Amino acid sequence: MAQIFHHSTNLISRLSIYGGVFIIALLGAALYGIELSPWYTDQHVAREQPVPFSHKHHAGELGIDCRYCHTSVEKSSFAGLPPTQTCMTCHSRIWTNASMLEPVRASYRDDKSLAWTRVNALPDFVYFDHSIHVSKGVGCTTCHGPIAEMPLTWRAGTLYMQWCLECHREPEKYVRPKSEVFNPYYEPPKNQIELGRKLVKEYKIQSLQNCSTCHR
Amino acid sequence: MDPEGSPNIAGAGEAPVLEPGHTLATVTDKISSIVLGRGTTKGWMIGFAIALALLMMFNVAVTYLLIKGVGIWGIKIPVGWGFAIVNFVWWIGIGHAGTLISAILLLLHQKWRTSINRFAEAMTLFAVACAGTFPLLHMGRPWLFFWLMPYPNPMWMWPQFRSPLVWDVFAVSTYATVSLLFWFVGLIPDLATLRDRARNRAAKIVYGIFAMGWRGSAVHWTRYEVASLLLAGLATPLVVSVHTVVSWDFAVAIVPGWHTTIFPPYFVAGAIYSGFAMVMTLAIPIRKFYNLEDMVTMRHLDNMAKVMLATGMIVAYGYMMETFMAFYSGDQYERYLILNRMTGPYAVIYWSLIACNIIIPQAMWSRKVRASVPALFVISLIVNTGMWLERFVIVVISLSRDYIPSIWNMYYPTKWDWMTYIGTFGLFFTLFLLFVRFLPMISIVEMRSLVRETEEKPE
Numbered sequence: 277m278a279q280i281f282h283h284s285t286n287l288i289s290r291l292s293i294y295g296g297v298f299i300i301a302l303l304g305a306a307l308y309g310i311e312l313s314p315w316y317t318d319q320h321v322a323r324e325q326p327v328p329f330s331h332k333h334h335a336g337e338l339g340i341d342c343r344y345c346h347t348s349v350e351k352s353s354f355a356g357l358p359p360t361q362t363c364m365t366c367h368s369r370i371w372t373n374a375s376m377l378e379p380v381r382a383s384y385r386d387d388k389s390l391a392w393t394r395v396n397a398l399p400d401f402v403y404f405d406h407s408i409h410v411s412k413g414v415g416c417t418t419c420h421g422p423i424a425e426m427p428l429t430w431r432a433g434t435l436y437m438q439w440c441l442e443c444h445r446e447p448e449k450y451v452r453p454k455s456e457v458f459n460p461y462y463e464p465p466k467n468q469i470e471l472g473r474k475l476v477k478e479y480k481i482q483s484l485q486n487c488s489t490c491h492r
Numbered sequence: 493m494d495p496e497g498s499p500n501i502a503g504a505g506e507a508p509v510l511e512p513g514h515t516l517a518t519v520t521d522k523i524s525s526i527v528l529g530r531g532t533t534k535g536w537m538i539g540f541a542i543a544l545a546l547l548m549m550f551n552v553a554v555t556y557l558l559i560k561g562v563g564i565w566g567i568k569i570p571v572g573w574g575f576a577i578v579n580f581v582w583w584i585g586i587g588h589a590g591t592l593i594s595a596i597l598l599l600l601h602q603k604w605r606t607s608i609n610r611f612a613e614a615m616t617l618f619a620v621a622c623a624g625t626f627p628l629l630h631m632g633r634p635w636l637f638f639w640l641m642p643y644p645n646p647m648w649m650w651p652q653f654r655s656p657l658v659w660d661v662f663a664v665s666t667y668a669t670v671s672l673l674f675w676f677v678g679l680i681p682d683l684a685t686l687r688d689r690a691r692n693r694a695a696k697i698v699y700g701i702f703a704m705g706w707r708g709s710a711v712h713w714t715r716y717e718v719a720s721l722l723l724a725g726l727a728t729p730l731v732v733s734v735h736t737v738v739s740w741d742f743a744v745a746i747v748p749g750w751h752t753t754i755f756p757p758y759f760v761a762g763a764i765y766s767g768f769a770m771v772m773t774l775a776i777p778i779r780k781f782y783n784l785e786d787m788v789t790m791r792h793l794d795n796m797a798k799v800m801l802a803t804g805m806i807v808a809y810g811y812m813m814e815t816f817m818a819f820y821s822g823d824q825y826e827r828y829l830i831l832n833r834m835t836g837p838y839a840v841i842y843w844s845l846i847a848c849n850i851i852i853p854q855a856m857w858s859r860k861v862r863a864s865v866p867a868l869f870v871i872s873l874i875v876n877t878g879m880w881l882e883r884f885v886i887v888v889i890s891l892s893r894d895y896i897p898s899i900w901n902m903y904y905p906t907k908w909d910w911m912t913y914i915g916t917f918g919l920f921f922t923l924f925l926l927f928v929r930f931l932p933m934i935s936i937v938e939m940r941s942l943v944r945e946t947e948e949k950p951e
Contacts, residue, residue, distance in 0.1 A: 280687070280700045289704070304643075311646055436646035 312434065322428035323393045326379050329429070335460050336424030342416050342458045353405040357392060360384045395429050396420065403492045412479050413451045415462055418443070424460035440490070447481050448472030454479070507794065509604045510942055511786035519787075519939045523682075523932045524689050526782055535781060536929060543921035550915020553908050554629060562632050564908045571891045571903035576630035578883040579913050581738055582766065583623035584664065585759070585879065587671070588731060589767025590616025594674060595727035598720075603945075604795050606938045607787045611778065611927070612771050613675040618923040619770070620668045622916040627660070629912070656740035663737035667730050674723040680706050681716065681937045735763040742886065748829040749890030752817065758810030765803035765849075766879035768796050772872035776865055778928065787934055790863060797862045800853060800875060807882075808850045825895060837902060838889045841881055848878025 314320050334340050343349060348356035360383040371377055383390045396419075398404050410416075417423055421432025433439045443450045451472050456462045465471060475481070557564055567574040590612040597605035628634045640661045642651055651658045684706035687699035706712060739759035742750035772793065779788040818830040833842045852874050855861045862868065893900045927933065 280693075280696045286705065308644065434646065438646045438648040441648045 317434040317436070318431050319434050320430050320432070322426070322430045323395050325393055325428065326390055328376065328427075329392075331423045331426045331429055333427075342460070349406045350410055351407055353403075353407065355406045360390060395431050396433075396435065398435060402490050404490065410457055411454070412481050413454050413457060413475055414443070415452050415457045415459070417460055417462060418450050418452070422460070441485065444483055444485055447483055448476050451475045451479070451481060507790040509606065509789060509791050510939070511789060514786070514939075514943055516940050516943055519943055520685060520936050522787075523934050523936045523939065524685055526928075527686060527930060527932055528689055528691070528695070532929065536925060540922070540925045540929075543918050543925055546915055546918025547922045548918070549911055550918050553911035553915050554625075556908065557629060557912070558634070562630065564906060565912075566903055566905045566909055568901065568903075570894060570899050570901055571888055573630075573887050573891060574903055575905050575909040575913055576626040577741075578880065578887050579916065580623050580626035580630075581759075581883045581887070582880045583619045583626070583916065584667075584738060585735060585763035585766045585883075586770045586876075587616040587619040587623065587667070587767060588735060588760070588763035589771050590614070590619075591667075591671060591727050591731045592764055592767065593771070594678070595724040596731055598724045599728060603942060604792055606942050607784075607789075607934050608771060608775060608792055608796075609938070610675075610678065610935045611774065611933045612767075613671065613678070614924065614927045614931075614933070615770060615774060616671050616767075617668070617675060618920050618927075620664065620671060621923065622920050624664060624668065625916065625919070626912075656737060656744045659737045660741055663734045667734045670723065670727050670730055674720075674727055676702075677716070677719050677723060678935060678937075679931065680704060681708065682932045682935060684708065685936055686932065731764075732760055735759045742890075747890050747894050748823075748825040749814075749833075749886065752814065754810055754813050754817070758807060758813075761803045761806035761810065762879060762882060765800060765807055766876060768800045768803070769872040769875035769879070772796050772800070772868060773876060774924070776869045776872070778933065782928075782933075784934065787939065793865065793868055794862045797856045797868060797871075800872075801856045804849060804853045804875070811846070811850070829890060829893070832893050833885060833889050836889070836893070838885070838892070842885055842889070845878055845881040845885055848874045849882060852878075 310316055334345075335342065345358035345362055346355040347358070348354060360380060363380050364384050367377055367380060372381075379390060382388075409419075419433055421430075423429070423432075448469055449472060450464075452462060452464065453471075453475065565574055565576070567576075590609075593605045593612045594609045594616075598609075628637050631637060639649070640651055640658060651661075653659075680703060683699050683703040687696055687703045690696045690699055736756040736759065739755035743752060743755040745751060775788050775792070775796075779785050815830050818826040821827075833839070853871055855867070856871060861871075888903045892903055
């Protein structure tokens with residue numbers, strides 16, 4: 277009887293059995309890699325905006341305080357997006373003819389809000405409150421990254437639950453003195469852990485990790 | 493009875509496990525010709541068409557479910573576990589007979605298992621496939637099912653290992669894996685037989701791939717024996733563990749009617765009970781349509797009836813103890829639960845269950861009934877129904893009236909519940925018919941060893 281399979285089939289079948297394990301493992305690793313990649317999370321990807329607003333210029337070079345525009349950050353869950361009037365406090369006087377700012381002026385003329393593209397948006401099933409974080413010594417740049425160096429704003433974190441939990445489990449690694457919360461150039465000191473432990477105690481930071489803390 | 497379990501020398505009044513007159517060659521010819529020689533018959537086509545139509549209905553029901561969500565089912569608080577869980581427990585229970593026959597009876601050297609183990613194992617696999625769909629669909633977002641597995645993830649989430657629902661995932665997936673491996677390893681020599689006997693090239697190649705280069709050398713046989721024994725050893729605890737874990741889904745909760753320690757043994761006995769009923773339901777038509785009365789003999793049906801009788805009695809004991817403990821406990825909620833079962837709005841279902849599972853099967857004490865194929869077929873269908881009703885009683889009645897009367901509510905299945913449930917029969921029978929068409933439904937290898945043992949017996 278003629279052979280159905282060529283002799284080489286032995287090798288192929290052996291390779292496919294042994295290889296199967298590695299292929300599945302590699303596939304899993306690849307999927308995990310994709311899930312963490314900026315391509316999927318938008319981390320470090322600058323967003324197009326109706327007006328190319330630069331945090332680098334305003335918060336960094338000019339030194340405008342975060343709260344000048346994000347007025348409700350200390351009182352509310354939402355930090356707040358400034359109304360066009362806030363822009364016009366300066367821009368009715370300076371750069372009044374800049375074509376780049378025409379959408380701002382148009383918004384002011386027509387009384388129609390600028391439609392900014394959200395950069396950091398948590399899903400609706402997550403309850404998040406800016407005020408409590410800010411008042412317990414979590415700095416703006418802890419979550420939002422080096423905002424004073426962003427010509428166009430990008431998302432500094434992945435916004436994955438892991439990213440939230442990293443701090444909720446070990447707040448001493450991230451917390452800073454309350455006076456430094458709005459400092460966009462703050463650098464953690466060498467003795468961060470030591471200082472952090474002290475601040476955690478002082479600010480009575482609870483390391484909340486219950487599901488219902490955020491998923492209410 | 494002969495303690496050696498000699499196959500053909502029947503005890504008083506017992507039929508043999510293989511009718512006399514078979515030789516090694518006739519066994520191989522007969523079984524392999526069902527696959528290779530018989531072709532696709534009209535009867536098979538009709539059966540397959542019906543099964544496929546039901547499967548399509550299942551697809552419709554599932555597609556609509558995925559679009560709309562579980563709200564299309566009849567579940568609403570307090571009955572959050574409706575048909576999906578009833579059907580899950582029912583199907584997974586049915587699978588248990590296959591594992592019992594192939595693993596435990598193999599280790600106990602019960603020769604009569606030989607001709608029914610292959611399709612009982614197939615039944616196990618397909619029943620697990622049907623069972624597996626229900627919890628997945630019941631999750632509401634089945635595409636996130638992998639959240640049940642512990643794997644590194646950017647949510648930093650881990651399954652809740654204190655929940656029996658997570659144990660269930662491991663119990664059922666282990667069960668499915670071991671059953672598949674056991675079935676496949678057993679098939680290898682038979683696939684090689686089919687490869688060698690097939691006349692067309694495509695069949696040779698397909699059977700050849702799955703025969704994995706089996707040549708029947710002494711080394712192959714040793715490894716085959718070792719692998720079979722190891723897998724039987726692995727599968728043996730699964731017979732007990734899987735349904736035990738399923739019963740914990742209920743027993744670990746505090747709902748009256750669920751929170752009881754008798755659940756694990758009583759669930760396992762019920763599983764084997766319903767499983768043997770299903771094997772009987774399948775074996776009786778198959779032996780008729782494929783003229784296999786000489787291989788699946790009256791001895792098999794008789795033995796299966798006896799197993800059903802025994803497990804049925806254990807189940808009956810379970811029901812008795814549930815009732816007794818409810819009153820003995822002095823707990824008013826437990827007492828009310830039993831009274832509600834017996835006299836409440838679902839009383840019809842409870843009493844039908846008692847009739848189907850306990851009263852009617854007592855007929856099998858009679859040798860005449862055990863010798864009557866139609867009677868056994870009808871009883872097996874009744875037991876299948878009864879076991880389904882049992883799961884309905886446990887899941888739905890317990891939930892519909894628990895501690896707080898203000899939230900009591902009735903559960904009524906919707907047409908989507910029925911379509912999904914009946915649809916799984918489509919899935920089951922589609923797979924089963926494909927199996928009987930393309931694979932040897934009785935193990936050629938084991939039947940041949942049975943013949944050899946018969947011949948070696950000094951007369």
